[in-house]
Amino acid sequence: xxxxxxxxxxxxxxxxxxxxxxxxxxxxxxxxxxxxxxxxxxxxxxxxxxxxxxxxxxxxxxxxxxxxxxxxxxxxxxxxxxxxxxxxxxxxxxxxxxxxxxxxxxxxxxxxxxxxxxxxxxxxxxxxxxxxxxxxxxxxxxxxxxxxxxxxxxxxxxxxxxxxxxxxxxxxxxxxxxxxxxxxxxxxxxxxxxxxxxxxxxxxxxxxxxxxxxxxxxxxxxxxxxxxxxxxxxxxxxxxxxxxxxxxxxxxxxxxxxxxxxxxxxxxxxxxxxxxxxxxxxxxxxxxx
Amino acid sequence: xxxxxxxxxxxxxxxxxxxxxxxxxxxxxxxxxxxxxxxxxxxxxxxxxxxxxxxxxxxxxxxxxxxxxxxxxxxxxxxxxxxxxxxxxxxxxxxxxxxxxxxxxxxxxxxxxxxxxxxxxxxxxxxxxxxxxxxxxxxxxxxxxxxxxxxxxxxxxxxxxxxxxxxxxxxxxxxxxxxxxxxxxxxxxxxxxxxxxxxxxxxxxxxxxxxxxxxxxxxxxxxxxxxxxxxxxxxxxxxxxxxxxxxxxxxxxxxxxxxxxxxxxxxxxxxxxxxxxxxxxxxxxxxxxxxxxxxxxxxxxxxxxxxxxxxxxxxxxxxxxxxxxxxxxxxxxxxxxxxxxxx
Numbered sequence: 001x002x003x004x005x006x007x008x009x010x011x012x013x014x015x016x017x018x019x020x021x022x023x024x025x026x027x028x029x030x031x032x033x034x035x036x037x038x039x040x041x042x043x044x045x046x047x048x049x050x051x052x053x054x055x056x057x058x059x060x061x062x063x064x065x066x067x068x069x070x071x072x073x074x075x076x077x078x079x080x081x082x083x084x085x086x087x088x089x090x091x092x093x094x095x096x097x098x099x100x101x102x103x104x105x106x107x108x109x110x111x112x113x114x115x116x117x118x119x120x121x122x123x124x125x126x127x128x129x130x131x132x133x134x135x136x137x138x139x140x141x142x143x144x145x146x147x148x149x150x151x152x153x154x155x156x157x158x159x160x161x162x163x164x165x166x167x168x169x170x171x172x173x174x175x176x177x178x179x180x181x182x183x184x185x186x187x188x189x190x191x192x193x194x195x196x197x198x199x200x201x202x203x204x205x206x207x208x209x210x211x212x213x214x215x216x217x218x219x220x221x222x223x224x225x226x227x228x229x230x231x232x233x234x235x236x237x238x239x240x241x242x243x244x245x246x247x248x249x250x251x252x253x254x255x256x257x258x259x260x261x262x263x264x265x266x267x268x269x270x271x272x273x274x275x276x277x278x279x280x281x282x283x284x285x286x287x288x289x
Numbered sequence: 290x291x292x293x294x295x296x297x298x299x300x301x302x303x304x305x306x307x308x309x310x311x312x313x314x315x316x317x318x319x320x321x322x323x324x325x326x327x328x329x330x331x332x333x334x335x336x337x338x339x340x341x342x343x344x345x346x347x348x349x350x351x352x353x354x355x356x357x358x359x360x361x362x363x364x365x366x367x368x369x370x371x372x373x374x375x376x377x378x379x380x381x382x383x384x385x386x387x388x389x390x391x392x393x394x395x396x397x398x399x400x401x402x403x404x405x406x407x408x409x410x411x412x413x414x415x416x417x418x419x420x421x422x423x424x425x426x427x428x429x430x431x432x433x434x435x436x437x438x439x440x441x442x443x444x445x446x447x448x449x450x451x452x453x454x455x456x457x458x459x460x461x462x463x464x465x466x467x468x469x470x471x472x473x474x475x476x477x478x479x480x481x482x483x484x485x486x487x488x489x490x491x492x493x494x495x496x497x498x499x500x501x502x503x504x505x506x507x508x509x510x511x512x513x514x515x516x517x518x519x520x521x522x523x524x525x526x527x528x529x530x531x532x533x534x535x536x537x538x539x540x541x542x543x544x545x546x547x548x549x550x551x552x553x554x555x556x557x558x559x560x561x562x563x564x565x566x567x568x569x570x571x572x573x574x575x576x577x578x579x580x581x582x583x584x585x586x587x588x589x590x591x592x593x594x595x596x597x598x599x600x601x602x603x604x605x606x607x608x609x610x611x612x613x614x615x616x617x618x619x620x621x622x623x624x625x626x627x628x629x630x631x632x
Contacts, residue, residue: 036407036410036411084595084599087599088598091598091602093351093406093407093410094345094351094353094545094549094553095549095598095602097351097353097410097545098545098546098549098550098594098597098598099594099595099598099599101542101546101591101594102590102591102592102593102594102595102598103591103595104591105587105588105590105591105594106587106588106591106592106595107591108584108587109584109585109586109587109588109589109591110584110588111584112583112584112587113582113583113584113585113588114584116583117583216584220538224414224415224418224538227411227414227415228415230411231408231411231412231415235407235408235411263422263426265418265422266419266422266423266426269415269418269419269422270419272415272419273416273419276398276399276412277398281402281404281408
């Protein structure tokens with residue numbers, strides 16, 4: 001019994017780290033540009049397809065696929081911000097919402113045209129292998145995903161904290177006008193931030209490709225998952241996204257064990273409602289959103 | 290922005306509005322069944338879009354989970370009618386009450402700690418998804434298998450709200466007319482002034498004695514009750530309710546695309562916008578199916594949405610009005626184009 005719980009909790013934490021970077025992408029974009037990326041789920045699925053192509057077509061390891069998905073999505077996000085999103089930064093929320101719904105539809109539609117509506121399972125040898133850690137057995141695909149996610153989180157945190165450009169980004173998030181006054185390259189910062197956010201989604205998507213069958217319709221689910229995670233953790237907070245991701249990962253794992261697996265999202269939303277009643281801005285929410 | 294007179298719509302505007310509805314009513318007699326059913330859906334989404342538009346355009350609260358209220362209305366009508374044989378009118382009233390309570394609760398939960406702006410919008414979508422997941426697993430309301438209204442035969446019945454396609458065409462057209470009038474009336478009422486003051490500057494209006502907390506709850510709950518009526522009618526027109534097709538995120542998106550593309554805060558925006566976007570969506574699907582390329586419709590519709598918010602920032606209706614004005618130098622539509630939401 002204890003072993004079962006140990007296994008479930010361990011896999012919940014591992015998935016939680018992956019959810020954490022999905023949420024991190026969303027929260028970084030919001031924290032700096034003050035825009036909610038409603039196309040985030042479509043970007044995760046983009047990464048999922050990169051992982052699928054790499055694994056099923058060319059036999060490239062998932063880690064390499066994750067790095068390439070990150071690079072691809074970074075370029076995509078950077079370009080999207082410079083060409084389109086930039087013009088909408090000061091527009092009202094509902095206009096931004098329509099814009100991103102449009103972007104999300106275009107992305108999902110392109111995926112649908114390229115790969116069709118059928119689920120694409122990417123068969124990786126990792127999917128079947130496990131590693132024993134005392135009484136707990138860890139699924140190798142999950143372990144790898146979580147490790148890469150953890151490395152990425154640490155790298156991102158170090159980048160934001162210690163590098164010059166990371167300081168720029170934090171300064172822009174803190175005070176845009178002040179940043180402009182001291183001569184920060186705000187357009188470049190925004191484009192970089194959006195690129196980093198998109199790259200987070202892409203890496204996460206490629207990492208979970210051995211676990212999820214790639215399908216265009218998953219975009220909505222991932223977008224909502226990211227929303228729930230950031231609301232629980234607190235929108236715009238780096239630590240909040242991580243804590244939110246781990247909480248949601250654990251909740252889903254426990255829900256799948258205690259109730260029917262189909263109810264796992266219901267329990268996440270239930271958790272969200274509780275957080276809403278106790279702490280409406282999430283664990284680490286900013287004062288003014 | 291030029292300053293606009295803020296009185297009841299002038300006589301010319303009212304006549305123009307009634308003429309437009311008279312034309313639509315006459316069209317109901319001559320159009321083919323396919324167009325009739327398409328326009329019926331357009332009208333119902335316009336009606337629901339008007340409720341959404343009240344919440345953002347007057348109350349300043351953005352909802353991206355309006356399918357929650359639509360679903361509550363639809364299920365109230367469906368459950369009371371199918372399980373207990375009650376008239377849909379009871380269902381509509383019960384749905385309104387439930388949606389008002391749910392809306393008030395949601396608003397109370399978020400506004401009591403000063404949760405504002407986009408955070409509230411994310412909460413509405415989370416609540417809608419929560420409801421969808423719960424309804425998907427709830428046997429009493431049919432779970433994933435949904436509920437079906439029994440097939441209707443015999444004469445149209447206003448009491449049981451059952452009839453042929455043309456009957457629903459006129460019912461939904463009447464709903465839209467009611468919606469336009471109600472929007473105009475509320476704007477001029479005391480509540481309308483209070484809500485707009487609160488929308489433009491919440492802190493300032495509170496300083497002047499507006500109980501903003503109460504009024505924010507009120508506007509969400511009012512808009513929810515209105516949307517529930519639309520949901521109940523939508524369920525009757527479709528003849529069935531499923532959690533995904535009545536409460537899904539797609540419905541929430543469809544509701545707000547029309548009013549935004551048409552022109553937010555205008556009387557005719559929701560109708561014009563929905564009249565353009567919804568058939569366009571159907572057309573894109575038809576073209577995608579014809580060429581056997583699934584996904585083509587998504588790309589096409591997505592590009593249209595991006596182009597719409599890019600090229601026509603205030604919506605289509607204000608663009609039409611402005612070009613009509615510059616051609617005729619008349620302000621026939623002057624008072625029907627209400628001010629834009631600033632935010």
